Amino acid sequence: APAPAGGLGTAADQGPAATLRLGYFANVTHAPALVADANGYLDDALGADGTTLETQIFAAGPAAIEALNSGAIDAAYLGPSPALNSYLSSGGTSLRIIAGAASGGASLVTTKQITQVSQLAGTELATPQYGGTQDVALRSFLRDQGLSDAVTVTPSSNGTVPQLFARGSIDGAWLPEPHASLLVEKYGAHRLVDEADLWPGGRFPTTVLVASQEFIAKHPDTVRELVQANAQAVRWLNAAGQRETLDTIQSALAALGSGTLPDAVISSALEQVSFDTTPLAGTFATLVNHAAAVGIGERGSLEGLVDDSFTAKAER
């Protein structure tokens, strides 16, 4: 394992933490967190050392990063983009990626009239957030297709995109699940590009599990238990039947007060996403390069970003 790279005063191993404060989103792409929490995997794993769990629900990556930076939470499920941003802008001192959670599950959905990528010229496409994972993906896709100047990219929030699409203000959007499926199922869009097709092996990270470097240094045991619970949830997700998965996730979302999307959308979303504990470390450099190539964020060393020592142990 790489040596802790400093940060808020490096501390030696202090044994299991008294509490683990974990942040995640009430979202299909965070299914491992939902399942690990709902099925009690986290409580079981942490409970062995007397660690209690506190969870925090976020709506967006930047807020989760702010919370992680402030020490308000110790670990979080996040998109890779905010995690990379934070790591680079802190000079490699803020957090580490300790496991993967979900991959795949982002698509370019457009109106039915657009059936080929070449028809995108002159259109207006939305992404959920400027500089976010999908924003970078769309921009670099357009760049590869030579459409950078022909397409207007409009960052809007996940909630705004369906409205814009429904009133014809935009022609499509590059969205994560379940928002892409929502547009398809309820607003008559169709999937023009599945981001998985653009990546070698069809695999790219959607959600990763991160922890603050200080917490990793102080409580490696707790981190290991967290990674184990994550792995357990991923295994369950990959093993369970479609109906069972759907019900578990819908009820977990409902418990968080977010269960308002129809089953059809959720199950379509689940088909797009796969769950995997490997963080797909190889893709991060590509992500950073994509971002830098379209003028967002800065390049920098990713040395020490991924700490796969825990995954390795968990797999064992």
Added chain:
Amino acid sequence: MGVLLNEVSLSYPGTGLVIDRLSAQIEDGEFIAVLGASGCGKSSLLNLIAGLLAPTGGWLEVPDDGAAFMFQDSNLLPWLTAGENVDLALKLAGQPKADRPARITRLLELVQLGHAAHKKPHELSGGMRQRVALARALAQDRQVLLMDEPFAALDAITRDLLHEQLRSLWEQTGKTIIFVTHNVREAIRLSGRILVLSSHPGRILETRRITEDLRRTPALAAALADELTAILRKEQRKHERTNSS
């Protein structure tokens, strides 16, 4: 075009009757003085005639273009200069713009304030404010002119001067003037008829016509003044007795 009061009563919320079935007929072109103790309802009466208050009983008849009113406090608009305060009255009376500057100057000179046209109310003395208010009331140019203690804040000399101005204005224009004063001599000197009000509630205690003869004969005037003062004093005494009993 006079003013007719028929059994007019007035009370404010939470007070007893302030004015009780007061009847009076004021002819067109009359110059009337109203005397009465402090708090007896003189200002309230003027407010009724100006239409600013509605009676709680009886009815009154006034010219339907309303009356010019000089308030007891000068009530100047603090963001306008003395000249602009007068100008507002002229403007709202429909005077053409071109005539107004000359009229403002004339009116302010009438009240000895030709030099203060550009001053804001807070830069004027108490008596100067009262004179601006007088100029504004004259600027309104209505047939009926109501004045609530118009000279109370003025020194004897300025007051004399303005008495003359007011008399000659009345003689020239034939306005109906109703003015409230505390000064019995002033009432005798200026008016053609004096109404004395009682207090709690306000009724007409006494009406006196002032003839030109009486006005010109100091002895007669002094006698009337004494008599009126005696009436007022008796009324006040009676009232004190009722109060303390």
Added chain:
Amino acid sequence: MGVLLNEVSLSYPGTGLVIDRLSAQIEDGEFIAVLGASGCGKSSLLNLIAGLLAPTGGWLEVPDDGAAFMFQDSNLLPWLTAGENVDLALKLAGQPKADRPARITRLLELVQLGHAAHKKPHELSGGMRQRVALARALAQDRQVLLMDEPFAALDAITRDLLHEQLRSLWEQTGKTIIFVTHNVREAIRLSGRILVLSSHPGRILETRRITEDLRRTPALAAALADELTAILRKEQRKHERTNSS
């Protein structure tokens, strides 16, 4: 404990001299009346003595606990009742809480307003407001009492009554009283010395002592009144000439 003015001058921003090198010595326990034309600087003079304005030249000496001041406009606080307005003065003068209700009643009865203690200023007539202000000024209980036309809005009878009250209060307490009035008779009736001010700029034109004899002899008093009026009229004439030239 009197008041000493030494070559005091005053001008407001943008005005010429309002008061010009005025000197006067007012003894402890004197009762002084100040006469002068409207706008001549009487209120400004009282403001100087009260320490509300600083002179622009010369200096003055006043008791350093300040002076009670009855303003020309009554200046009551609109959110307090008549009684509460008086109470505020008592409280700020350091009167113990237990004594205050009785004193408020006494003061308001003194000004004939025993029945109006619970009324808000906007429910009072002009003269009633002035009397509340008088009660408040008396509540302050300072050695020096400044009064700016304290009886201007009062009818003759009430005024007579309050004259007596003020005289006997002065006799009992030996306060130094400086009061501004427009009424020459009132000045003669009440004060021990009369200062007549000129206007533009304000200077002392005339000082007259009033003896008890003079006060008691109507003919003498009337003669003095006429004389003072003549002085004031002459001053005003001179001024008109200077103005129109």
Added chain:
Amino acid sequence: MSAPTQARIRPAVPAALALRRRGRADAVIAPIITLIVLVSLWQIAAWASPLREDLFPGPAAVAAKLPELLADGSLLSAVGTSLFRALSGFAIAVLIATPAALLLAHLPLLRKGLGPLVSAMQVLPSIAWVPAAIILFGLSDATIYTVLLLGAIPSIINGLLSGIDMIPAQYSALSRVLGAGKRQHILSVQLPAALPGYVAGLRQGWAFAWRSLMAAELIAVGGSLALGVGSLLQRGRDLADLPLVMLVILVILLVGVLIELLCFAPLERKLLRDRGMTRTGENHA
């Protein structure tokens, strides 16, 4: 010009009494009628509109959402949480802002130095404070209160300052003549005289407090932070659940109307009556 005629003025009393009675009833009926009219217009617009129902839900669709939210108690508890935070935060803001404004009013140099900054802070959007507050206080109620206070305090300070600026100069003269010390002047003269302007400032301060609270509640939900109305609104937006958004808007409006009708309007009415004035649209006494 035609000769002016006489006008007869008759008692206004019976009419005034009737008006007064009607006035009282109006205070209740008028808002209800407004409500009915607005809801009807909304329903008509929803029917007439070519937009899909989920994009422009009518009153019925929104009402249908209500039982579900009431059943799981999330709506009521969110309203309770937000209302508690807003009221307690507002009270703290008043307690801090009032002495601060008095300090600025009495220290000319301080006012010159900080006055413009206070006005500028009013302009700063609440979310600007969020990153800093989170770094200092983490995900705790302290963060939410910080954002709320920074939103409300400048506005209350400015309200009281303009109230004080508008006090007639003669009141200060009076209080000097009466020998009031600084503290007595503030308590007995300055604050009561500034009160009508101050209450106007408080109303705006309350609006700022509530809006800042909504912004703060967007940051995080669940966990250590209780769910507030702001979080509910954000959830509705994230899921493009417009009936939920509308429902939350209606709830916020309801809270606003109630606070106005139960607190600010009566307070203002009393203050003005005390000074012999009336709110326009109300009958004298």
Added chain:
Amino acid sequence: MSAPTQARIRPAVPAALALRRRGRADAVIAPIITLIVLVSLWQIAAWASPLREDLFPGPAAVAAKLPELLADGSLLSAVGTSLFRALSGFAIAVLIATPAALLLAHLPLLRKGLGPLVSAMQVLPSIAWVPAAIILFGLSDATIYTVLLLGAIPSIINGLLSGIDMIPAQYSALSRVLGAGKRQHILSVQLPAALPGYVAGLRQGWAFAWRSLMAAELIAVGGSLALGVGSLLQRGRDLADLPLVMLVILVILLVGVLIELLCFAPLERKLLRDRGMTRTGENHA
């Protein structure tokens, strides 16, 4: 009690003159000193703080960000865009709110019915309007202006209404006696009399307008829409770029201070002087 002694009062003129001159200089120097003090405190805090530099950037780190943003012109153009939107939107808001407030003031029933709603609308967070505005206007300037107007108008209405409520009753009596028609009464008496309260309301209205604009710019970005300061702020948060966030905050504060010093403060000073009052902390005349 000890016998009171005499106090000698001497001219205050030379001192007053000096004060006045110093007063003018203060108006410029005091804010600058405040600025220097605050920046120093910030720098000290940044040095002393145990937080990582990217979490609590000092003035130097923020200043270092400036050239980059100035070079590509994005900062200046964002400020220009936002300022233009805010000023034009505010002007429109004033033009709509003023007659609306007058209408409410003169139609008692309307005020009873809509008054509480207006106050409630003030409380509604701006982002609540965003979904509706987007459905109606898409990603256009119209959306931004809608959100801004809905934020600013209720506040200006309330400001003018409380200004009107505080007009002494005697002015209305005067204007009736002078025979003013309704229009003349409004223009010649009511508006000028309500002006000081109105300007206080405008200041709050401006704050609401600017904050609503920021909220609108957070959501409606990209497309044909020019980048505003609000979008820049959100971008800073999205990219965890705290120096950028701080820079934007400073720019907003600067804009706020300038608007205050160049518009509201002189306007208020003039109004109060006209009426023989002074802002506290300023020397008479």
